[in-house]
Amino acid sequence: MAETIRIVNSLGDYLRARRALVSPADVGLPTTGRRRVPGLRREEVAELVGLSTDYYVRLEQGRADRPSDEVLDALGRALGLGSAERAHLYDLARPRRRVVAAPAGPGRGEALRPALRQVVETFPNSPAMIMNDRNDVLAWNHLAAALIADFPQLPARERNMARRIFLDPEAQLIHPDWDEAARTTVGILRMAAGRRPHDPELVRLVGELSLGSETFRKLWAGHHVHEKTHGPKRFRHPVVGEVALSYETFQVPGAAHHLLVVYTAAPGSPAEEALNFLGSFTPSSTP
Known part of the structure; x- marks a missing residue:
């Protein structure tokens, strides 16, 4: 049951994992003092993207409604995401409202011409x-x-x-x-x-x-x-x-x-x- 929960990954999970991989030096920010978290802080990501810290925090907490393409593109640039990673970011930010039929597995009626x-x-x-x-x-x-x-x-x-x-x-x-x-x-x-x-x-x-x-x-x-x-x-x-x-x-x-x-x-x-x-x-x- 625990893994069922973890497969349903939120946008916040992904943003936290990705900002942990980016150092301030990677994006031209000064590295001063002792840092409590690896990578970028929330306020640093917000500054890079051009958002208020409060709105970015709401994004990570799942309390922000459908961020715009401009916001998602800016997040992709700030976090150094490649094409596959940007596509994943959009998938998490824009979950499909309808149930999408998944390809059946072998032995489960896979329709292959x-x-x-x-x-x-x-x-x-x-x-x-x-x-x-x-x-x-x-x-x-x-x-x-x-x-x-x-x-x-x-x-x-x-x-x-x-x-x-x-x-x-x-x-x-x-x-x-x-x-x-x-x-x-x-x-x-x-x-x-x-x-x-x-x-x-x-x-x-x-x-x-x-x-x-x-x-x-x-x-x-x-x-x-x-x-x-x-x-x-x-x-x-x-x-x-x-x-x-x-x-x-x-x-x-x-x-x-x-x-x-x-x-x-x-x-x-x-x-x-x-x-x-x-x-x-x-x-x-x-x-």
């Missing part, structure tokens, strides 16, 4: 999969199953990358950059929670991960947010060893919370050779 599964299979030389913003893997190709996880053999609820990152004992072997993977995974879930704080599947997932992983609890308390777009990614396979790839994500048309993720290897690289080797096996004979 058959043609989309075929699209994933059209990447014969690159691992590819479709995920929702709860990190459920909804579709995958042979190379993704051979390199990342044996998705066809997993129970539906275990086809979730957040569970695999935090609850699989072998996760740190599979993901050489586990610390970064853990941080970005939590950030993706935070973004989803800002959009749909009452999504029952997301609430259950966050509760399960909080009970099962101290690292998850600490990262969740940090209020970091992340939008999956592109970047490097390394995997470690028991047969081919470490595979260094790049990934790109593509929004699935007609499904706001679904992303197609494609991993590619540099031409002529050891990673390309490793993928070619894994691709030479049939799904039933993967090494």
Whole structure:
């Protein structure tokens, strides 16, 4: 029950977490005397944004009605927020008044067009999969199953990358950059929670991960947010060893919370050779 409360994050929670990360020197303010709190004080944020201290305090306490775009933009600048963090700020400041249908989880009636599964299979030389913003893997190709996880053999609820990152004992072997993977995974879930704080599947997932992983609890308390777009990614396979790839994500048309993720290897690289080797096996004979 406690984690159900904590997933419903207020604008004040986020503002307090973010101002704690900004030092006066970062924004050109003098650093004088001993400070009782890390980062900026409330009155310093108010001054930077051009608000009265009383109004800013009411924002953090949840007593201010729908701050304007100008106020939110100024808060974003003062706190040094990136694009994903600004989007999260708006989600928290402008909660949707209607219930937004969340993407169902695997095994719970997820509506994924058959043609989309075929699209994933059209990447014969690159691992590819479709995920929702709860990190459920909804579709995958042979190379993704051979390199990342044996998705066809997993129970539906275990086809979730957040569970695999935090609850699989072998996760740190599979993901050489586990610390970064853990941080970005939590950030993706935070973004989803800002959009749909009452999504029952997301609430259950966050509760399960909080009970099962101290690292998850600490990262969740940090209020970091992340939008999956592109970047490097390394995997470690028991047969081919470490595979260094790049990934790109593509929004699935007609499904706001679904992303197609494609991993590619540099031409002529050891990673390309490793993928070619894994691709030479049939799904039933993967090494």
